[in-house]
Amino acid sequence: MLAAYMAYYLARSVAGSAQPAFENARYLMTLEASIGLFEEISVQSALLSYDTVVHAFNIIYFYGHWPTILAYAIVMFITKPQVYAITRNAFLMSGAVALIFFVLFPVAPPRLATFGIVDTLSMTVPLAYDESPLVNPYAALPSLHVGWALLIGLGVLLATQKVWLRVIACMVAPAMLAATVITGNHFIVDGIFGSILCGMTFLVALWLHRNWPEIDATLKSRLGQLRGAPVSAA
Numbered sequence: 001m002l003a004a005y006m007a008y009y010l011a012r013s014v015a016g017s018a019q020p021a022f023e024n025a026r027y028l029m030t031l032e033a034s035i036g037l038f039e040e041i042s043v044q045s046a047l048l049s050y051d052t053v054v055h056a057f058n059i060i061y062f063y064g065h066w067p068t069i070l071a072y073a074i075v076m077f078i079t080k081p082q083v084y085a086i087t088r089n090a091f092l093m094s095g096a097v098a099l100i101f102f103v104l105f106p107v108a109p110p111r112l113a114t115f116g117i118v119d120t121l122s123m124t125v126p127l128a129y130d131e132s133p134l135v136n137p138y139a140a141l142p143s144l145h146v147g148w149a150l151l152i153g154l155g156v157l158l159a160t161q162k163v164w165l166r167v168i169a170c171m172v173a174p175a176m177l178a179a180t181v182i183t184g185n186h187f188i189v190d191g192i193f194g195s196i197l198c199g200m201t202f203l204v205a206l207w208l209h210r211n212w213p214e215i216d217a218t219l220k221s222r223l224g225q226l227r228g229a230p231v232s233a234a
Contacts, residue, residue, distance in 0.1 A: 044118070058121050120182065153173050
């Protein structure tokens with residue numbers, strides 16, 4: 001996980017200058033406007049006067065990501081190791097695919113690229129994202145905040161039959177999507193793409209988990225055949 005995070009951190013420098021990130025952000029705004037999704041300004045402006053609501057979504061955005069991921073990983077590792085393995089693999093696969101987009105298609109967040117969008121996190125969290133050396137501000141598409149929240153929700157659905165926990169699990173990703181828009185950190189399409197990406201990698205991870213004994217046996221058989229094959233003369 002540390003190696004994966006270092007790759008995410010280095011993607012900022014690999015991508016080069018910030019200009020493509022702002023150009024790509026303008027492209028996403030045009031795309032959203034063409035399909036009637038460009039509502040980030042109206043959503044945030046409608047809620048800015050409600051301090052309690054804004055603070056609540058700031059907390060969801062900030063503490064609902066890494067702190068929640070770490071807590072989820074610890075609990076699942078101890079209590080549901082199979083579910084932990086499935087979601088861990090989905091996290092790693094989705095992160096690897098997302099890194100490609102962060103490098104090849106960097107996107108500035110609405111709070112930097114859109115006039116009229118403010119950074120609401122500064123009202124609650126004593127952290128300047130743009131100045132933090134641990135954050136890549138041009139990694140908006142896909143939104144792993146939303147995608148990884150979806151993975152946590154899917155993992156909880158796999159792990160428990162308790163109705164109240166399953167209801168909360170179904171609310172995790174929508175709440176994070178709302179938080180990413182209200183805080184000005186992601187476009188709506190970022191969250192949609194992040195959900196699609198992570199949903200697909202979760203299905204792949206689930207398939208691998210269920211079919212791994214057969215896959216492992218096949219790989220070992222093929223490897224044994226290769227090792228036992230005679231070496232042809234040059």
